[in-house]
Structure formats: C-alpha cells, structure tokens
Amino acid sequence: MRQMERYFPILEWGRTYGRTPFTNDLIAAVIVTIMLIPQSLAYAMLAGLPAEVGLYASMLPLIAYALFGTSRTLAVGPVxxxxxxxxxxxxKIAAEGSSDYLAAAVLLAFLSGVMLVVMGLLRLGFIANLLSHPVISxxxxxxxxxxxxGQLKHMLGIDISGHTLPxxxxxxxxxxxxxSATTLxxxxxxxxxxxxxxxxLKGLLRALGAGPRLADIVTKAGPVLAIAVTIVIAYLLDLGNSGVALVGEIPRGLPAPSLPAFNTDLLIELAGPAFLISLIGFVESVSVAQTLAARRRQRIVxxxxxxxxxxANIASSVTSGYPVTGGFARSVVNFDAGAQTPAAGAFTAIGIAVATLFLTPVLFYLPQATLAATIIVAVLSLVDVxxxxxVWRYSKTDFSAMAATILGTLFLGVEAGVMLGVGLSVLLHLYRTSRPHMAVVGQVPGTEHFRNVERHAVVTSPEVLSLRVDESLYFxxxxxxxxxxxxLVAERPQLQHVILMCSAVNEIDASALESLEAINHRLCDAKITLHLSEVKGPVMDRLKRSDFLEDLTGEVFLSQYEAVEKIAPNGK
Amino acid sequence: MRQMERYFPILEWGRTYGRTPFTNDLIAAVIVTIMLIPQSLAYAMLAGLPAEVGLYASMLPLIAYALFGTSRTLAVGPVxxxxxxxxxxxxKIAAEGSSDYLAAAVLLAFLSGVMLVVMGLLRLGFIANLLSHPVISxxxxxxxxxxxxGQLKHMLGIDISGHTLPxxxxxxxxxxxxxSATTLxxxxxxxxxxxxxxxxLKGLLRALGAGPRLADIVTKAGPVLAIAVTIVIAYLLDLGNSGVALVGEIPRGLPAPSLPAFNTDLLIELAGPAFLISLIGFVESVSVAQTLAARRRQRIVxxxxxxxxxxANIASSVTSGYPVTGGFARSVVNFDAGAQTPAAGAFTAIGIAVATLFLTPVLFYLPQATLAATIIVAVLSLVDVxxxxxVWRYSKTDFSAMAATILGTLFLGVEAGVMLGVGLSVLLHLYRTSRPHMAVVGQVPGTEHFRNVERHAVVTSPEVLSLRVDESLYFxxxxxxxxxxxxLVAERPQLQHVILMCSAVNEIDASALESLEAINHRLCDAKITLHLSEVKGPVMDRLKRSDFLEDLTGEVFLSQYEAVEKIAPNGK
Incomplete structure (x- = not known):
C-alpha cells in the first residue's frame, strides 16, 4: 500500500477528500480556467500550432498530473x-501550419513524456542538477x-520566420x-x-473600495477582459477583412484519443530536443512546486x-496536444485562490473542456495581436536583469556560464544556448575540482603530528617526501x-621515499587507481619507493580488489608517524 | 629568458648539446626511421589516404615537436x-581516394593543431581530464x-567501406x-x-648467441623484413597482375609547403572531430611522455x-600531412635506443625525407596485405582485456562508463563512443557528488560539541533543527x-529554528546561494527562522557580496554552541 501510494499520490489525499476541499478546489478551478483559456490559445500560437492544440493540452494532462503528481497546487499546461x-x-522538421508540423509536436510531447516517466522510475531526477541556477536563470x-x-510580427501583422535574434x-x-496599421x-x-x-489596476480598485481578493481577481482577469473587448471590436468592425489576422475557425468538440504517428527518423531527430524540453520543464516545475509546498509545510517528491x-505529457500527446509542464503564474493563482488538492486541476480540465465545446465560435474573431500582447506581457516578466x-557581483565563474547561456540562446537558438551553458558549467566545475588541495608535510618537532611545511616550522628530510592529499581522488x-x-620528485635529487598521506581521501576511482599505479611505476623506475599512510577503511577495502597493493613498492602505514619512524628514523 | 624557455624548450637542452647526445640521438633516429617507414605507410592506408601522406606526416611534424615539445624522447607521427x-x-565528407578526401584530412590536421595550440596558450590542458582512464582504456x-x-578487407583483397563493426x-x-587467394x-x-x-624471435636469436640489444633490434625490424621480402616476391612473381593490390606509384620528392584549402562549411563540420582527435591524441601522448620522462627523472609540462x-599538427597540415601525435611503441623504441634529446626526432625526419626521395620506386611493389598484417599485429596489442x-573487479560504476565507451565505439563509431563514455562518466560523477553528506546534530551533554544524532547520545529540541553540511555546496x-x-521540516511540526552548520563548506556557488535563498524564503513562509553557524572566512566574504545575509531571517553565529545557547537556552 505504501508502495502504491508512492506512485499514486491520489491514494493519500483522495481518502480524506470531503466537502470543504471540494468547494475550495472548485473556486480555484474556476479562476484558473478563466486565466488558462487565453494562455492556452496564446502559447499554442507561440508554438506555431493551431489554437485548439493549446486547449487540448489543457485538459487530459491536468487530470494525469492530478493522479500522479505530488504537488497539491501545481497547475500544469502549456507554458x-x-x-x-x-x-x-x-x-526544423516541418513547415509551420503543415500536418507534419502538428504531428511532430504531438510526437515531441509523447517522447518527452516517456523520457520523464523513465527518468522517474529509474530515479534519475539528479540529472536536472546539470542545469545550474545561473544557466536556468x-x-x-x-x-x-x-x-x-518573436511576437512583434503578430503585433505588426507581418509574416516572418526564424528562432534566433538575428x-x-x-x-x-x-x-x-x-x-498592418489596424493590427498595430x-x-x-x-x-x-x-x-x-x-x-x-489593483491599487485603483482598492482605492475605489473593492476588497483585496476581488481587486486581485479582476486584475488577474485582465487578459480575459482584453480578449472579450477585442473580440467584440473585431466582430463589429469586421476587422478580418481589414488585414487583421484573427484566430479563425477552431474545431468544436473534444479531441478523440489516438496514439501519435511514429516514425523512426523523426523519433531520432526529436530525441535531443525532447530531452532538453523534459529537463527544462522539470526544473522549472519542481522549483514552483517546492516553493508552493513549503508555504503549507508540504513536500514534493x-x-x-x-x-x-x-x-501529463503522454496524456497531452494522446489527445493531440503538445508538451506541457507546471506553469509559474498559473500555479500561484491556483494556490492563492485556495486550491487544496490536485482535484482543482481536474476541475480546471473540465472547465477548459466546457469552453472548448461552447466558446470556440466566439474565439473566431479574436485578433492574433491580442494574444501576442498577452504573451509579451507574460514573458517580459520572465526577464530578470x-x-x-x-550573479555578476557574486561570482565571475558563474556569470560566465550565465552569459554563455544568454548569448547562446539569443544568437544560436534555445537548444544551443542550454547546451552551451551546461557544457561550460560542467567544464568550469571540473576546472575548479581539477586541482585537489595537497600539501607537503613535515613533522612538528617533539610530536606525532604532521603539518604543511609552508605554514609551520616542521622537520623534513631530503630523502623522504610526505604529501598530504586533502580531497577524494577521481578522474x-x-x-x-x-x-x-x-x-616534486624532479626537484629533489636525493629523494628515496614518497609517502602519500590519505587521511582526507574518501574515494579512489578507477582513474585514480591507474594514476597511483603509474606513479608507483614511475617512482620505481626512478628508484624511489612509494608508501601510503592513513588510508581509510572503505578505500582500503576497494584497493584490495586491485593488484595495486601487491605492486606497491613500499608499504601502507596506519599512521604518518609510524611511516616516518620506520622509513627514516634518523633523518626525519 | 625563462619565459622564452617555457615556450621553446629547445633553448634549454640546445645550449648543452654536444658530441655524446648527438651520437646517441643519431643511432636512435636510424632505428626509429626503420620502424617508422612501414608504420607511416600502413597508417596512411588505415586513414584511407595515399601512402605518401603517411611519409609527409613523418617529417616536418617531428621537427616542430622537437622545437616546442617538452618530452625528450617522445616520437611523434601517424598513429x-x-x-x-x-x-x-x-x-563522412568525401569519398575515399578523392582530392576532397585528402584536402579534408589536411584541414583536419590544421584545425586540430590550432585547437591544441590555443588550449596550450590558454592552459586548458585540464579539459583532457574529462577523459577518465576507463573511458580512454x-x-x-x-x-x-x-x-x-577493418583491415580484413586488405587481407582478403576485397573492397568494403564502413567504420562500425556491424x-x-x-x-x-x-x-x-x-x-583474392594470393592476397590472403x-x-x-x-x-x-x-x-x-x-x-x-628474440628468444631464438638469444639462444643462437646474439646479444640482447641486437636481438631486440632485429625483432623490432620484423615489419621491415616482411616488407622487403614481400616486395621482392611481388616484383618477381608480378603479383600486381594476379589481383594483388599493391601500394603503387608514390610521388617522389618532398611535399611543397602550402596552406590547407579553407572552407567555412568544412571547418564547421570538422570542428567536432578535430576536437576529439586533439583530446585523444593529447591524452595518449602525454601519458607515454610522462612514463618515459619519469624513468630519467625528467618532467614534461x-x-x-x-x-x-x-x-606538429600544423606542420603536418602545411606539408600535406594528416593528424599526428606521440606514438607509444615508437617512443619506447626511441627511448630504448638511447635518444637523449628531441634532436633524435629531427634526425628521424631527415631519415624519412631520404627514404621518400630514394625508396619510393621500390615501395611500388609493396602488397597492401603486408601493411594490413602490420597494422593488425600493432593494434591487437592495444586490446587490453x-x-x-x-575495472570490472574494482568498480562497477567505472566499468559501466567503460562498457558504454567500448560498445558505443564498436557499434556507433569512434566519435559516438568517446562522447558516450565522457557523458556517462560526467553524469556518474555528478550522481556520486549530488548527495552531499550531511547530518542532523545534537549537543553532547555537558560539552560545547555537536555530533550526529544517529551515532551519539546527544540532546536535541523539537523546536530547533541543527544540520551539519559536510561538503562544499555547488550546483x-x-x-x-x-x-x-x-x-526534515515536514517531519517536525513544532519546528521554529533551523541552524545550518557550515564548518566543512569551502565554497557556495551561485546555484547554492539561490538554494539557500529559496530555503530561507520557504522556511520564512512556514514561520521558521534560518540561521547559519561556523561559516568559513572566504565563504562569508563572498556571501557579503549578495543580499542573502540581509534577507536571512535568523543570524550567523560564530559557533554552533553559541547559536544553540542563544536560540534555545532551555530546551536544547
């Protein structure tokens, strides 16, 4: 049962579901539905897809997430x-507006969904750690x-293509x-x-005597108001015949469930983008979910x-939708409106279904420029100068990864941008860790302690080099x-013994083992003996699985003091 | 002058160059030349290039390396x-045998050379660390x-293409x-x-009374003997007309220096492979150079x-050669033959030039099957089961990266193989480090010490959570x-304070800073105060460059004891 609950969180909150959460969830769902209708249309346009695809992506995915997701208040859908x-x-694969384009978007959602599920089952969530905060931001x-x-084209009523700033x-x-002047x-x-x-608006409404909650809801409904008004204007002035691009015909009715059309070449071509979309979507969504869960001391897994x-993505793809994830603004609205369980998401899905059945004829007259303006306002709030x-002030290293991501995204495209940022941050990390801290140590006179020769007055011998390694050794x-x-050896012609003091070494991977073997052989060729001291238990256990300890020219000592006492009792 | 010597190591060893090193270098050069002639022809054939390209790649590159390389005995050339x-x-770019194919190979050497020089000037040698030992091996x-x-086709005298095992x-x-039966x-x-x-052969010669050095040289000259004998046979029996593929016409004379033909598309297409070739060549070469240098207590940089x-690679490309690097077997022979300085490499280059001028008519009759057999013997010694x-015995994690590399290389090709291995080892490394060690700590009664609650009998309070982080925090x-x-917070309904004990945190990068800020905000939303204790000086200095310390709901304490004393003097 615990196992079942892990994979179906609904079993946990569903058991105690009653009247109060139902009412709260319902109210939240109504508010989110009103917000989601323009968003789903707008983001579908941004994705180059017919408006209805945005609506389709806002139904079944929400129900799927309600069944499997661990956040109580995350609002899933197009972002x-x-x-x-x-x-x-x-x-890159098909021309916008073609049926191949739509099919590829649906397949992309499917691929991304499968990748996410597989990563979840294999507990590979840590892969998202590849995306550092500066890169994401x-x-x-x-x-x-x-x-x-990109939306300026819809504001101007012109037709251009391209996905990079130049x-x-x-x-x-x-x-x-x-x-088109009218469009503009x-x-x-x-x-x-x-x-x-x-x-x-919020301040104005409050000044006019509206309660804080009402003022907030009216403000959030701004895009809906803009849509309603421009639809009426477009209808009355027949703007469709004055060169203003309208949303146009949206098929009425719900999407029939169907599997996406598979095609091996297409799958291979979409695998990379699907992976990036999965990662970015996951990272964004989890961070929203964690922030909201914390406010009520809840947990997400x-x-x-x-x-x-x-x-949610698989559900999207089988109902002709495109990739979805948890949206920031929408989830906050859901939370603030009082949603208590994922059932609010399911109720939102029903709201969108009702809208798809009855509102689509009205949406015919919606000017695309209205949607473009909605998108611009939403996305400019994402720009965080x-x-x-x-980051510039805090760390130049992190800033360089951030700058590479920004410039890469703007000038080379979204995929290149992410990969550049990830590649650079991994490289910079490796650079930072590529020089393990180590110190030549000597004996503090009259004690059994060994300290860095550069910081302390210690005793050393020209025949013995003691080197303390302060980090785990890996590739x-x-x-x-x-x-x-x-x-160090080249500088010391009289050298006869090297002692590696491993008190801080928690791990020696296969690369480090090879290096130790190489060091042992090279020292052996130079007639120098290699010893180890203070090797930790688990590290020693692992070394015993290799031939290193047999090949080692010297010994493994329990303590550095014992090593120096035995090797150079006089000249230490 | 020190600076000049750093970039031109020849200034160091050149000053003391005299009669003894000259003689030793000359002897070594003669032996290496004899070994290098068949190798350069064979590896050119392996690269799908005309035989003379292998010879060209064995002249000027050796002189360039003698000027700039730090190893005294590394033998550079085709590998x-x-x-x-x-x-x-x-x-992937051109058909074997076409002039485009040759031009691309020359450009590849140029690109790889420029990349290596740039990495050297920017001191980016650490990038080679991406290639772990198991991946390389x-x-x-x-x-x-x-x-x-792949060489079986030359042994059988048939024509096939393809670069993966299937x-x-x-x-x-x-x-x-x-x-062709004769070829076989x-x-x-x-x-x-x-x-x-x-x-x-070596044992046999020794048994017949030959000295160890002579026996060794004769054994190493095996391929030359095989070549000489099969040339004579092919000439006498006119095998070229019996379906046996011969090396054929090799242009006599030295290559005229010229710049490679540049072409932007080609440069972009070759950039990835050139980078991989640079990395692999560098790693292999450095490891040979280090091993040899250690035997004489010399250093390589x-x-x-x-x-x-x-x-060396740029030199190769301007003399119509292809990518080169330091070769293992050849360098060992050079070392064993007594080479003392990189001048031996320059003398070898002269030897190859003489061979190119005078031996090429003879090489006309060399059967390709002889070269194929030479290659097979050489490369099967690289296979290290x-x-x-x-690695399997030592670490399953390292083994999985190794297995991915081997299978990727065999079934997807060399580039995919390396990238798969590198990607997997970086991922596995991130996985290993993605869970920093941390412990909930409590006070050892009657002392100022704090220890892990799971290992010691310590005092804790339901209102205060003390968490010790044992590693640097990064993305x-x-x-x-x-x-x-x-x-931890979700488990403790009475919690009012969280203290992060940072005694082992050496670094907090921008991602970790964001996470601390998120934790601070989330705890604040849940009415819990966040404190830090025992933050190291450099970490504190960096934190001061951000707004975190101002936003922090709690305080930063010098010691954990002080923190607990102040926050929960009674219920600690």
Whole structure:
C-alpha cells in the first residue's frame, strides 16, 4: 500500500477528500480556467500550432498530473518557454501550419513524456542538477527576450520566420514595410491595457473600495477582459477583412484519443530536443512546486514529479496536444485562490473542456495581436536583469556560464544556448575540482603530528617526501596528482621515499587507481619507493580488489608517524 | 629568458648539446626511421589516404615537436587510433581516394593543431581530464578491435567501406566471395611471421648467441623484413597482375609547403572531430611522455605539450600531412635506443625525407596485405582485456562508463563512443557528488560539541533543527540540500529554528546561494527562522557580496554552541 501510494499520490489525499476541499478546489478551478483559456490559445500560437492544440493540452494532462503528481497546487499546461522550444524543435522538421508540423509536436510531447516517466522510475531526477541556477536563470531571461521579439510580427501583422535574434531582427527589418496599421493599433492598445492592469489596476480598485481578493481577481482577469473587448471590436468592425489576422475557425468538440504517428527518423531527430524540453520543464516545475509546498509545510517528491509530468505529457500527446509542464503564474493563482488538492486541476480540465465545446465560435474573431500582447506581457516578466547583476557581483565563474547561456540562446537558438551553458558549467566545475588541495608535510618537532611545511616550522628530510592529499581522488583531479608528484620528485635529487598521506581521501576511482599505479611505476623506475599512510577503511577495502597493493613498492602505514619512524628514523 | 624557455624548450637542452647526445640521438633516429617507414605507410592506408601522406606526416611534424615539445624522447607521427578517427571524420565528407578526401584530412590536421595550440596558450590542458582512464582504456581497446576488423578487407583483397563493426561485418559477409587467394596467402604469411617475430624471435636469436640489444633490434625490424621480402616476391612473381593490390606509384620528392584549402562549411563540420582527435591524441601522448620522462627523472609540462603537439599538427597540415601525435611503441623504441634529446626526432625526419626521395620506386611493389598484417599485429596489442576485467573487479560504476565507451565505439563509431563514455562518466560523477553528506546534530551533554544524532547520545529540541553540511555546496548537490531541508521540516511540526552548520563548506556557488535563498524564503513562509553557524572566512566574504545575509531571517553565529545557547537556552 505504501508502495502504491508512492506512485499514486491520489491514494493519500483522495481518502480524506470531503466537502470543504471540494468547494475550495472548485473556486480555484474556476479562476484558473478563466486565466488558462487565453494562455492556452496564446502559447499554442507561440508554438506555431493551431489554437485548439493549446486547449487540448489543457485538459487530459491536468487530470494525469492530478493522479500522479505530488504537488497539491501545481497547475500544469502549456507554458511560454516550452512552447518556444517546441516551435524551434519542430520548425526544423516541418513547415509551420503543415500536418507534419502538428504531428511532430504531438510526437515531441509523447517522447518527452516517456523520457520523464523513465527518468522517474529509474530515479534519475539528479540529472536536472546539470542545469545550474545561473544557466536556468540566464536561459529563462534570454527565452523571454526571444519570445517577446518573436511576437512583434503578430503585433505588426507581418509574416516572418526564424528562432534566433538575428533571424527575427532581419525578418522584421525586411518585412516592416508590409505592416498592418489596424493590427498595430489593437496590439498597442492591448499591451497598454495589460500593463496598466498589472501595475495600476489593483491599487485603483482598492482605492475605489473593492476588497483585496476581488481587486486581485479582476486584475488577474485582465487578459480575459482584453480578449472579450477585442473580440467584440473585431466582430463589429469586421476587422478580418481589414488585414487583421484573427484566430479563425477552431474545431468544436473534444479531441478523440489516438496514439501519435511514429516514425523512426523523426523519433531520432526529436530525441535531443525532447530531452532538453523534459529537463527544462522539470526544473522549472519542481522549483514552483517546492516553493508552493513549503508555504503549507508540504513536500514534493522530485522523482515522483518526473512521473507526474511524464504522465501529463503522454496524456497531452494522446489527445493531440503538445508538451506541457507546471506553469509559474498559473500555479500561484491556483494556490492563492485556495486550491487544496490536485482535484482543482481536474476541475480546471473540465472547465477548459466546457469552453472548448461552447466558446470556440466566439474565439473566431479574436485578433492574433491580442494574444501576442498577452504573451509579451507574460514573458517580459520572465526577464530578470537583477539576477544577472546579482550573479555578476557574486561570482565571475558563474556569470560566465550565465552569459554563455544568454548569448547562446539569443544568437544560436534555445537548444544551443542550454547546451552551451551546461557544457561550460560542467567544464568550469571540473576546472575548479581539477586541482585537489595537497600539501607537503613535515613533522612538528617533539610530536606525532604532521603539518604543511609552508605554514609551520616542521622537520623534513631530503630523502623522504610526505604529501598530504586533502580531497577524494577521481578522474578530474588525478592527473594533477601525477603532475605534482613528478614535479616534486624532479626537484629533489636525493629523494628515496614518497609517502602519500590519505587521511582526507574518501574515494579512489578507477582513474585514480591507474594514476597511483603509474606513479608507483614511475617512482620505481626512478628508484624511489612509494608508501601510503592513513588510508581509510572503505578505500582500503576497494584497493584490495586491485593488484595495486601487491605492486606497491613500499608499504601502507596506519599512521604518518609510524611511516616516518620506520622509513627514516634518523633523518626525519 | 625563462619565459622564452617555457615556450621553446629547445633553448634549454640546445645550449648543452654536444658530441655524446648527438651520437646517441643519431643511432636512435636510424632505428626509429626503420620502424617508422612501414608504420607511416600502413597508417596512411588505415586513414584511407595515399601512402605518401603517411611519409609527409613523418617529417616536418617531428621537427616542430622537437622545437616546442617538452618530452625528450617522445616520437611523434601517424598513429593507429588517430588514423582511424581521421578516416571516420573525413569519410563522412568525401569519398575515399578523392582530392576532397585528402584536402579534408589536411584541414583536419590544421584545425586540430590550432585547437591544441590555443588550449596550450590558454592552459586548458585540464579539459583532457574529462577523459577518465576507463573511458580512454575502453576506447583504445574498442578502436583496436575495430581497426583489426577493418583491415580484413586488405587481407582478403576485397573492397568494403564502413567504420562500425556491424557495417564492417556486413561488408565482409557480402563481398567475401570476391576474395583474392594470393592476397590472403601473403596476408596470412606476413601475419604469422610478425607474430613469430614478436613472440619467439628474440628468444631464438638469444639462444643462437646474439646479444640482447641486437636481438631486440632485429625483432623490432620484423615489419621491415616482411616488407622487403614481400616486395621482392611481388616484383618477381608480378603479383600486381594476379589481383594483388599493391601500394603503387608514390610521388617522389618532398611535399611543397602550402596552406590547407579553407572552407567555412568544412571547418564547421570538422570542428567536432578535430576536437576529439586533439583530446585523444593529447591524452595518449602525454601519458607515454610522462612514463618515459619519469624513468630519467625528467618532467614534461602538459600545457606546453599541447603547444608542441599543436605545432606538429600544423606542420603536418602545411606539408600535406594528416593528424599526428606521440606514438607509444615508437617512443619506447626511441627511448630504448638511447635518444637523449628531441634532436633524435629531427634526425628521424631527415631519415624519412631520404627514404621518400630514394625508396619510393621500390615501395611500388609493396602488397597492401603486408601493411594490413602490420597494422593488425600493432593494434591487437592495444586490446587490453585484462584492463576491462580489472575495472570490472574494482568498480562497477567505472566499468559501466567503460562498457558504454567500448560498445558505443564498436557499434556507433569512434566519435559516438568517446562522447558516450565522457557523458556517462560526467553524469556518474555528478550522481556520486549530488548527495552531499550531511547530518542532523545534537549537543553532547555537558560539552560545547555537536555530533550526529544517529551515532551519539546527544540532546536535541523539537523546536530547533541543527544540520551539519559536510561538503562544499555547488550546483550538482544544492538541490539535494533543498530536498533534505523540506523533508526534515515536514517531519517536525513544532519546528521554529533551523541552524545550518557550515564548518566543512569551502565554497557556495551561485546555484547554492539561490538554494539557500529559496530555503530561507520557504522556511520564512512556514514561520521558521534560518540561521547559519561556523561559516568559513572566504565563504562569508563572498556571501557579503549578495543580499542573502540581509534577507536571512535568523543570524550567523560564530559557533554552533553559541547559536544553540542563544536560540534555545532551555530546551536544547
């Protein structure tokens, strides 16, 4: 039963589900539904997909997450960053608007879902650690800028393609002449209203006597209001015939469940992007979930979250949706609106289904520029210049990884940006750890203690070199040990014994073992004996599984004092 | 002057160069030249290049290395592994035998040379640490098998292509019917003779009264003998007209210096392979150089080695050669033959130049099967099954990286194999370090000491949680800290204070800082105060560059005792 509960968290909270949480979840679901309708349409447009795909991705995935996810309040669905990553990945394979494009997006969700579930079952959540905070933060900022720039085409009513800043700018410059004035007016009006709503409306409503909760809800409903008003205007003024691009026909009804169309070449081509989307989506989602869970002293289980998000993506793909993950703004709204259990997500799914059945004829008249303005406002809040400054001030190393991610994302594209950032941070980490701390030590006169010769007045002998290694030895730092020993030996013509003091060595991996063997052989060739001292128990046990201890020219001593006493009793 | 000597090691050994080292170097050069002629022809064939390219790669590169390299005895030139990697990289771009193929190989040497020099000047030698010993060892073993399998086509006299084991096997099976019996007989005869020379000849010569040095030299000259004999046979029996593939026309004369043909697309396509070739070549070469240097208590400088090998590759490319590096067998022969300075390399270059000028007409009749047999004998000695067993016994983690490298190399190709191995070992390393050791601690009654609650009888309070972190905090392990704190807090409903004891934390990177901030915020939301204790000086200095200390809900205490005394004087 405990095992079942681990994989189906619903068994835990479902047992005590009653009237109070039901009411709270229902209220939250209504509010989130109102917020999610414009978001799902907008992010589908950002992903280059028909509007209904955004709605489809906002139904079954929420129910799947409610069954498998561990966060009580995470709101799953289409999000901006993942939508851009989808557009980039799928845009390389098929032309926007083609049926191949849609099929690839659906397959991408499926692949990403399977990868997430597999990572969850194998407990590989730690892979997300590859993405350091500066890399994630830089990536989100760069993506926000890139998305905002990309939406300018919808604001201007022109048609350009491209997923990097130079491509977008070149496209804008080239086609700017063909812009539609009406479209631009709508876009700017909506943009201004949304910024007003975000920055001033709440204060204004409070000043007018509205309660804090009402003021908050009205403010959050700003995009819905903008959509309603522009739909009415577009309908009354027949803007569709004045060069304003509208959302147009959305198929009424729910998606029929079906498996995505498989194709080996396509699977191979999408594997890399699917992996990156899975990682980024997971990291973003877990961080939101953890923040919210902490407020109520609840816990989320990262490896089970992988399964929950994976199930949501598979659910998305079997209902013709595209990749989804937990969204920040939406989850906060869900939490603030009082959601208590994942059932709120399931109720939201029902809300979206109702909207898909009855609202789609109305959405025909929705100007794309309205959606573009919604997206711009949402993504510019992701741009965090202060974070860049903070990292710059805190650590130049971390800043360089962040800068590489930002520049890589803007100029080479989202995938290259992430990989550049990850590659650089791993390299920088290896660089930092590639020089294990070590010290030549000597005996403190009259004691059994050994200390760094550079810091203490200690006794040493020209025939004996005692080297204390202060870190575990593994592939990234073991060559440095070889170099250091070579150097120290080359400086000491009279040398006859080297003692490696291993008191701080917790691990010796196979690379380090090879290095120790090489050091032993090289010292042997130079007629120098190698000894070890103070080797920890588990390290010794492992060394016994190799031939090293038999080949060792010298001995393994329990203490450094014992070693020096035995080797050089006079000249220590 | 010290600076000049660092970049031009010749200034150091050149000053004291006299009659004795000259004589010794000359003798060694004659022996290495004899060994290098068949090797350079064979490895050029392995790389899919005309025979003369192997000779060209054995002249100027040796002189360039003599000027810039730090090893006194390393013998640079074409080697088996790099030749296969060249064939794989260039084979994707052009058809074997075409002028594009040759141009790409020359450009590859240039690119690799520039990369090595740049890495050397920027002191990026540590990048080679990415290649752990098990990955390198697995890669060399797999490459050896792959090369041997690939040479079977020359032994059988059939024409197949492919650079992975399945491709090679499929090609052999398909074309086996077209084999040339005469070719096979020559191949098997040479193979048998070479194995006899390697395993028995030395003992036989010694038994017949030859001195150890003479016996050794005659044994090493086995391939030359095989070549001479098969040339004579091929000439006398006119084997070229009996379906036996011969080396054929080799242009007489030295290569005219020229820059490689540049081409942006080609540069981009070759950049990845050039980087891998640089890394593998460097790691192999440095390990040979270090082993030999140690025997005479000399030192090699890894970052200067990068420059030396880089110069050698650039020298190769401007004389129509292909990528080179330090070879193991050849360097050992050079060392054993008494070479004292890199001048031996320069003399070898002159020897190869003389051979190119005068021997090429004779080499016309050399059967390719003879070269194939030479290659097979050389590369099968690279296959180290014992190393695989050793790693299996020593560490299953290291073994999995090794197995991935071997299988990846055999079945997906050399580049995929290396990248798979490197990727897996970095991931496994991150996994190992992704869980920093930490312990909940309590006060040892009557003392100021704090110890792990699981191991000692200590006093704790339900309102205070003291957590000792035993490792530096950085991106790979910081999320685990977040998870652990969440979990510990969720278990303790009465909790009011968390104290992180940082006595063993040497570094807090930007990711860890973000995590501490998140922990602080989350605890604050849950009405719990976060404190730190025993923060080291440099860590504290860095934290002061951020806003963390201002946002911290609690305090930073000099000692854990002070913290507990102040926070919970009664209920500690």
């Amino acid at each position: 901006a960053v993942v939508s851009l990553m989808t557009a980039t990945a799928v845009g 830089g990536f989100i900022t760069a993506t926000g800028l890139l998305i905002a720039a 491509e977008i700018i070149a496209g804008l410059v080239e086609n700017a002449g063909a812009f 007016i709508i876009g700017i009006a909506v943009l201004s209203f949304l910024y007003f709503a975000r920055l001033r 990262p490896n089970q979250e992988l399964i929950g998000l994976g199930a 202060a974070a860049v400054q903070r 990234a730092n073991t060559r440095y040990l070889e170099d250091q020993v070579s150097e | 088996a592994v790099v030749s296969l990697m060249t064939a794989t990289a260039v084979g 697995g890669f060399i073993t797999a490459t050896g098998l792959l090369i041997a399998a 491709e090679i096997i499929a090609g052999l099976v398909e074309n086996a019917g077209a084999f 007989i020559i191949g098997i005869a040479v193979l048998s003779f070479l194995y006899f020379a390697r395993l028995r 890894p970052n200067q080695e990068l420059i030396g090998l880089g110069a 014992a190393a695989v067993q050793r 790979a392990n910081t999320r685990y800290l977040e998870d652990q704190v969440s979990e």
